[in-house]
Amino acid sequence: MLQGLPDQLFVLFQRLLPGRLLGRVVYWLARQRTPWLRTLLIRSFVRFYKVDLSEVEHPEPAAWEHANAFFTRALKPGARPVAAGAATVVSPADGTIEELGYAARDQLVQAKRFHYRLADFLVTDDAAVAGFHDGAALTVYLAPHNYHRVHMPLAGQIREMVYVPGRRWAVNRRTARAVPGLFAANERVILWCENPAGRFAVVLVGAMNVASISLAWTGEVAPGKEVTRIRYPADTPHLAIPAGGLLGQFNLGSTVVIVAERKLIEWDAGWTSGRSVRMGEALGRLRSG
Numbered sequence: 001m002l003q004g005l006p007d008q009l010f011v012l013f014q015r016l017l018p019g020r021l022l023g024r025v026v027y028w029l030a031r032q033r034t035p036w037l038r039t040l041l042i043r044s045f046v047r048f049y050k051v052d053l054s055e056v057e058h059p060e061p062a063a064w065e066h067a068n069a070f071f072t073r074a075l076k077p078g079a080r081p082v083a084a085g086a087a088t089v090v091s092p093a094d095g096t097i098e099e100l101g102y103a104a105r106d107q108l109v110q111a112k113r114f115h116y117r118l119a120d121f122l123v124t125d126d127a128a129v130a131g132f133h134d135g136a137a138l139t140v141y142l143a144p145h146n147y148h149r150v151h152m153p154l155a156g157q158i159r160e161m162v163y164v165p166g167r168r169w170a171v172n173r174r175t176a177r178a179v180p181g182l183f184a185a186n187e188r189v190i191l192w193c194e195n196p197a198g199r200f201a202v203v204l205v206g207a208m209n210v211a212s213i214s215l216a217w218t219g220e221v222a223p224g225k226e227v228t229r230i231r232y233p234a235d236t237p238h239l240a241i242p243a244g245g246l247l248g249q250f251n252l253g254s255t256v257v258i259v260a261e262r263k264l265i266e267w268d269a270g271w272t273s274g275r276s277v278r279m280g281e282a283l284g285r286l287r288s289g
Helices: 002-016 019-030 035-049 067-071 118-122 127-132 173-178
Strands: 088-090 095-102 107-110 114-117 136-141 149-151 156-164 188-195 198-205 213-215 228-231 246-250 255-260 265-267 282-286
Touching: 019 067, 035 067, 095 107, 095 255, 107 118, 114 118, 118 127, 118 198, 118 255, 127 198, 136 265, 198 246
Parallel strands: none
Antiparallel strands: 088 282, 095 136, 107 114, 136 255, 149 246, 156 188, 156 228, 188 198, 198 255, 213 246, 265 282
């Protein structure tokens, strides 16, 4: 009981915070263009989170219109080579692998303690996710110092975007250990994708202080109070995205979850929970490849 007390106190602290108001304040502050304030925010962020500026083409604060532009920065060309191979599955983001494995029937694992249902997480019915039972699943946590952009793990066509309103729990190990169904409770954007070998979903999970989620082809996803679904035609050229292609970004950091149909993806040996990973590193391969 006492061992879990810090986690419970951290969750209680979050319950008392006005999450939406905090998000709006962060949104406003991160987009201030006043030179002295922009410089103060960027330099403080770099110092506090020990951001690696050697990967940034223009590390000086004056190069960025506001702090959020720095948070969502691109990296130098070649800083994140994408593993080759049409059947290769790559990491969609920089971060820490929280979970990597396979669903237990229709259950995904959260922090090795809780389980949550695929249908709840993907906001659909059991029949629609039956093909995903026992399928590959990956959770990557992006810390504040990480590169904040999210990329395609496997070449495919994006067929649908689903915005899901929800809470903004902090997404870290402490909260994950204490809040059952955390990822199915938080605000998120679900991208349903099709590869010739099968379907998969890339889910961008919001968190405390993540003021918004942006997609490469639409810009910021407008928050709302209801689930929003946008279906795309199968022949939309700019939504046929190669492995490593840009999907979007967190305006601050959070978590990416990938789920795939049964027998679509096989993970490479050696990748385990707790390991750091970089966008573009090979994590697995298509089983049919």
